[in-house]
Amino acid sequence: MSDKTQAILEQAMKLSTSERAEVAEQLIASLDETPDADVEKTWQEEVQRRIREVDSGEVKTIPWEVVQKQLRHGK
DSSP, X not given: OOHHHHHHHHHHTTSOHHHHHHHHHHHHHHHOSSOOHHHHXXXXXXXXXXXXXXXHTSSXXXXXXXXXXXXXXXX
């Protein structure tokens, strides 16, 4: 890693969690120069399908606290 890259990384690590997430999202997006329209459309359709399933009650969500507990206890 170059000195410049290391300095940027050190500065980025001082950001809040949400700010680091924004930076990471922008960096990752910059790697894909030409987004595949079919993939984007398919993902949007999948997101909408999942939202409909949750909204209709077809799928039940699990609170994050419960998921964390299950992960800690290997369930």
